[in-house]
Amino acid sequence: MFNKILVANRGEIALRVIRAAREMGVKSVAVHSTADSDAMHVRMADESVCIGPPSSQQSYLSIPAIIAACEITGAEAIHPGYGFLSENAGFVQVIEDHGLTFIGPTAEHIRIMGDKITAKDTMKKLGVPCVPGSEGGVATLDEAKKLGAEIGYPVIIKATAGGGGKGMKVAQTAKDMERAFQTARAEGKSNFGNDEVYIEKYLTTPRHIEIQVFGDGKGRAVHLGERDCSLQRRHQKVFEEAPGPAISAEERARIGKVCADAMADISYIGAGTIEFLYENGEFYFIEMNTRLQVEHPVTEGIFGVDLVREQIRVASGLPMEFTQENLKINGHAIEVRLNAEKLPNFRPSPGRISQYHAPGGLGVRMDSALYDGYSIPPYYDSLIGKLIVHGRDRPEALARLGRALGELIIDGVDTTIPLFRALLEEEAVQTGAYNIHWLEHWLETNLGEA
Ligand code: MV4
Numbered sequence: 001m002f003n004k005i006l007v008a009n010r011g012e013i014a015l016r017v018i019r020a021a022r023e024m025g026v027k028s029v030a031v032h033s034t035a036d037s038d039a040m041h042v043r044m045a046d047e048s049v050c051i052g053p054p055s056s057q058q059s060y061l062s063i064p065a066i067i068a069a070c071e072i073t074g075a076e077a078i079h080p081g082y083g084f085l086s087e088n089a090g091f092v093q094v095i096e097d098h099g100l101t102f103i104g105p106t107a108e109h110i111r112i113m114g115d116k117i118t119a120k121d122t123m124k125k126l127g128v129p130c131v132p133g134s135e136g137g138v139a140t141l142d143e144a145k146k147l148g149a150e151i152g153y154p155v156i157i158k159a160t161a162g163g164g165g166k167g168m169k170v171a172q173t174a175k176d177m178e179r180a181f182q183t184a185r186a187e188g189k190s191n192f193g194n195d196e197v198y199i200e201k202y203l204t205t206p207r208h209i210e211i212q213v214f215g216d217g218k219g220r221a222v223h224l225g226e227r228d229c230s231l232q233r234r235h236q237k238v239f240e241e242a243p244g245p246a247i248s249a250e251e252r253a254r255i256g257k258v259c260a261d262a263m264a265d266i267s268y269i270g271a272g273t274i275e276f277l278y279e280n281g282e283f284y285f286i287e288m289n290t291r292l293q294v295e296h297p298v299t300e301g302i303f304g305v306d307l308v309r310e311q312i313r314v315a316s317g318l319p320m321e322f323t324q325e326n327l328k329i330n331g332h333a334i335e336v337r338l339n340a341e342k343l344p345n346f347r348p349s350p351g352r353i354s355q356y357h358a359p360g361g362l363g364v365r366m367d368s369a370l371y372d373g374y375s376i377p378p379y380y381d382s383l384i385g386k387l388i389v390h391g392r393d394r395p396e397a398l399a400r401l402g403r404a405l406g407e408l409i410i411d412g413v414d415t416t417i418p419l420f421r422a423l424l425e426e427e428a429v430q431t432g433a434y435n436i437h438w439l440e441h442w443l444e445t446n447l448g449e450a
Contacts, residue, residue, distance in 0.1 A: 001024065001025075001026065001312075001313075001316050001318065002026050002076045002077050002101070002312070002315075002316050003026065003027060003074075003076060004026065004027040004028070004029060004046075004073065004074060004075045004076060005017075005021055005026055005027075005028060005029070005075055005076065005077045005078065005079055005103065005312065006028075006029040006031065006066070006069060006070050006073065006075035006077070006078045006079070007021075007028055007029065007030055007031070007041065007045065007078075007079050007081065008031060008060065008066050008078050008079065008080050008081065008084065008085055009041075009060065009079075009080060009081030009082075009083070009084055009086075010032065010033075010036055010039060010041055010060060010369075010380065011039075011041065011369045011380070011381075011383065011384075012367045012368050012369050012383070012384075012385055012386060013081035013082055013292075013294075014030060014041035014045075014081060014369070015040060015041055015044055015367070015368075015369050016081075016308060016367060017079045017081060017308055018030070018041065018044050018045050019044075019308075020306055020308035020309045020312060021079075021312065023306075023309065024309060024312060024313075026312065027046045027047070028044075028045045028046050028047075029045060029046065029047045029048065029049065029069065029070075029073045029075045030042045030044070030045035030047070030048040030049070031048070031049050031050075031051045031059075031060070031065075031066060031069050032048060032049075032050055032051065032059070033050070033051065033052055033053060033054050033055075033056075033058075033059035033060065033379070034050060034052070034053055034054060034059075035053075035054035035377040035379055036377065037050070038374070038375070039369060039374075040369035040370070040371060040374070041369060047073055049069040049072060049073060051065035051066060051068075051069055052065050054377065054379045055379065056084065056379065056380065060084045060085075061084055061085060063085070063090070063091055063094055066078065066085070067094060067095070067098055067100075070098070070100055071098075075100075076100060076101060077100060077101035077102070077103050077312075077315055077316070078095055078100060078101070078102055078103060079103040079104075079308075079311070079312070080102070080103070080104060080291070081292070082291050082292055082293060082294055083381065086104065086291040086292075087110055087114060087289070087290055087291055088110070089107040089108075089110040089111040089114065090107075092104070092105075092106065092107040092110060093107045101315055101316070102315070103270070103311050103312055103315040104269075104270050104271075104290065104291065104292075104311070104315070105268060105269050105270050105272065105290045106217075106269065109266065109268060109269075109290055110290045113272075113287070113288040113289070113290050114161075114290075115160050115161065116158065116159075116160045116161070116162065116198070116287055117136055117137050117160040117196065117198050118160075119287055119288055120198070120285065120287075121135075121136060122266075123262060123274075123285050123288070124285075126261075126262035126265055126266070127258060127261070127262065128258055128259065128262050128274070128285045129258070129282070129283055129284060129285060130284060130285045131200040131201055131203065131277065131284040131285070131286060132151060132200065132201045133147075133151060133155070133198060133199050133200035133201060134147050134198045134199040134200075136198065137160065137196045137197065137198055138157075138181075138197055138198055138199050141177070141178060141181055141182075144157065144177055144181045144199060145174065145177050147199050148171060148174055148177050148199070149174065151199065151200075151201050152201065153171060153172060153173050153174065153202075154170055154171060154172045154173075154201075154202035154204070155170075155171050155177075155199050155200065155201060155202050156168060156169070156170050156171070156199070156200050156201075156202040157169050157170075157171065157180050157181050157184040157197050157198075157199055158184065158197060158198055158199075158200065159184055159185070159187060159188030159191075159192060159194065159195070159196070159197050160188070160194060160196040160197065160198060161188055161191075161192035161193070161194040161196070162184075162187075162188060162191075162192065163192075164235050165234065165235035166187050166191045166192075167184055167187040167188040167191060167192065167197075168184065168187075169181075169183045169184040169187075170202050171202075181197070184197045185197050203277050203279045203284065204279075205279065205435045205436075205437065206277035206278055206279040206284075206435060206436055207228055207230045207244070207246060207277070207278040207279070207434075207435050207436065208228070208229045208230045208232065208275065208276075208277065208278075208436050209226045209227070209228055209229075209230075209244050209246075209247065209275075209276045209277075209278040209283065210226060210227050210229060210273045210274065210275045210276065210289075210293075211223055211225070211226050211255060211256060211259045211273065211274045211276070212224040212225065212226070212227065212271070212272075212273055212296070212299045212307075213259050213260060213263045213268065213271075213272045213273070213274060214263075214270065214271055214272070214307070214310060214320060214322075215263045215264065215267065215268035215269050215270065215272070215314075216269065216314050216319055216320050217267055217268070217269030217270075217314060218267060219264055219267050220264060220319075220320070221260045221261075221263035221264040221268055222260050222320070222322060222323065222324045222327060223256035223257070223259050223260040223324070224299050224303050224305070224307075224327060225242060225243055225252050225256060225299065225302070225303070225329060226242065226243060226244045226247055226252060226255075226256075227240050227241065227242045227244065227295055227298055227299060228240070228241050228242070228243075228244035228245060228246065228247070228432075229295060230434055230435055230436045230438065230439075231423075231429075231434060231438065231439045232436060232439060232440075233346065233439055233440060233443060234440075236337075237294070237295065237337065238336065238337050238416070238419070238439065239334070239335070239336050239337070239420070239423065239429075239439075240295035240298055240334070240335045241298060241332065241333065241334045241335070241394075241397075241432075242298040242299050242301070242302050242332070242333050243302065243329060243332065244278075245394060245431075245432025245433075246278065246432065247278070251281070251283075255276070255283045259274045260324065262274075269314055269315070270292075270310075270311050270314055270315065271291070271292045271293075271296070271307050271310070271311055272288060272289065272290055272291075273288065273289040273291075273293050274288050275287050275288065275289065277436075292307060292308065292311065294337065294383070294386070295335050295386075297333070297335055297365060297367060297386065297388040298333040298334065298335045298388060299333075300333075301331075301333030301365070301388060301390040302329045302330055302331055302332065302333050302390070303322075303327055303328070303329065303330070304330060305321075305322055305327070309321075310322070331390055331391055331392045331393060331396075331397070332390070332391055332392075332393055332394040332396070332397040333388060333389065333390045333391075333397060334388070334389050334397045334398065334401050335386050335387065335388045336386070336387050336401065336405075336416075336420045337383055337386055337416070338368070338383070338384050338385040338386065338387060338410070338415055338416060338417060339382040339383055339384065339415065339416045340376050340382045340384045340413045340414065340415055341382050341414060341415065341416055342414035343414070343416065343418060343419060343447060344443070344447035344448060344449045345449065346416070348378065348382045349382070349413045349414035349415070350375075350376045350377060350378040350382075350413065351375065351376060351412055351413045352373065352374070352375045352376075352412050352413075353370055353371070353372060353373065353374045353375070353376065353410065353411070353412045353413065354372075354373075354411045354412035355372060355409055355410075355411040355412065356370050356371060356372050356374075356409065356410055356411075357407065357408065357409035358370075358408065359387065359403075359404035359405070359406075359407035359408045360407070361403075361404075361407075362400075363389055363390040363391055363396075363397075363400050364387075364388075364389055364390075364400065364404045365387075365388040365389070365390070366385060366386075366387055366388075366408075367385060367386045367388065368384060368385030368386070369384075369385075370384055370385055370410065376413060384410070384413075384415070385410075387401070387404055387405070387408065389401045389404055394432065398424065398429075398430065401420070401424065402421075402424050405417060405420055405421055405424070422446065423442075426442065428442075
């Protein structure tokens with residue numbers, strides 16, 4: 001096991017990693033920008049190193065500064081958290097070149113899954129069901145039109161390097177194809193420097209269901225069921241739950257095994273998430289995330305495992321502590337993302353926290369780096385915490401979420417807390433009868449959001 005690891009992140013996820021390390025007897029090193037000198041992750045870690053000015057580019061994304069911090073402190077491994085450098089294959093390469101260990105997948109796995117055409121081709125060959133569409137990239141408008149007619153409209157054109165909804169355009173009919181094709185290509189080129197696109201059948205009312213997988217890098221892999229993350233706004237998740245309210249035990253076992261077997265085949269190491277669209281009882285692979293995700297705590301809640309501990313274990317060469325047979329679901333978990341944002345437009349709302357009170361009690365987990373008097377800097381993501389509740393079943397989890405939101409106080413900045421209090425009143429939330437479009441429609445109707 002490592003003696004000391006460096007956490008290349010900030011905020012709640014940095015605390016999450018520091019806490020897991022401490023329970024394992026592993027020392028932690030925080031890195032921070034000058035804007036984060038007073039941040040909780042700096043206080044909670046065993047040591048800290050300032051790695052640059054406020055801009056992420058010059059601090060949390062600076063590979064030389066992070067490697068230097070490892071060398072100064074003697075940290076042997078780096079946990080990237082999510083975002084920042086967590087899916088940067090070049091970073092992993094540099095870490096290995098310096099004789100250090102990346103707590104996550106190999107550079108090769110990150111590279112394969114980072115290119116969506118390659119990811120889809122790989123998964124298809126591994127037996128994972130995919131959305132019907134083009135075989136690989138589509139180079140010309142003529143080819144796109146021919147495929148549109150074959151697949152049947154509506155279709156969606158996606159940039160292979162796309163992300164966050166950028167480089168993705170729907171063609172409702174053949175008449176839309178030229179514009180959709182050219183726009184997707186142009187967005188791929190300008191946002192990601194890659195104009196390669198592919199085409200899929202457009203699913204009109206799916207759910208976003210993602211399967212948590214975990215591998216030991218030696219050909220063994222398990223799945224930890226699904227999360228339903230359909231409640232999103234502009235491709236940002238706001239509410240996630242596990243198990244998915246629409247998924248049966250049989251469906252979970254079937255798709256879970258397909259995913260675990262695929263990860264075993266490629267000797268995947270660490271935590272990963274295989275994203276699907278789910279419509280009319282069918283799963284369609286869309287992409288894979290080769291990192292620990294923001295919403296991992298709902299999976300931890302229902303399985304009673306510590307995914308970060310397991311990541312650190314397998315990175316150090318130890319076996320996973322779980323097997324598929326002893327992974328059993330217990331109850332239901334829900335996470336809401338607390339953002340420092342002002343409704344109705346979700347404008348970032350940085351500033352000083354004048355009062356903070358975290359909820360507690362049975363089945364309540366608050367992952368946050370906030371404290372009384374802390375000033376949220378304006379330079380980073382507006383996620384300031386995650387409230388995760390666990391109950392014996394979904395109704396109990398919902399009631400507990402309402403109770404916990406009642407106890408939670410975050411004063412001094414605007415937050416998305418009122419949104420969750422309102423959403424809990426909605427029948428579709430109470431019954432789980434939502435899809436990927438439900439929240440956007442609700443926001444339009446109830447907040448008059450454009
Ligand atoms: C789709 C789709 C419908 N059909 N692909 C959005 C982001 C990217 N990760 C994939 N996305 C979608 N791909 C096909 N073939 C609809 C979406 C989509 C979506 C997916 C998950 C959660 C929220 C979404 C909101 C809008 C569109």
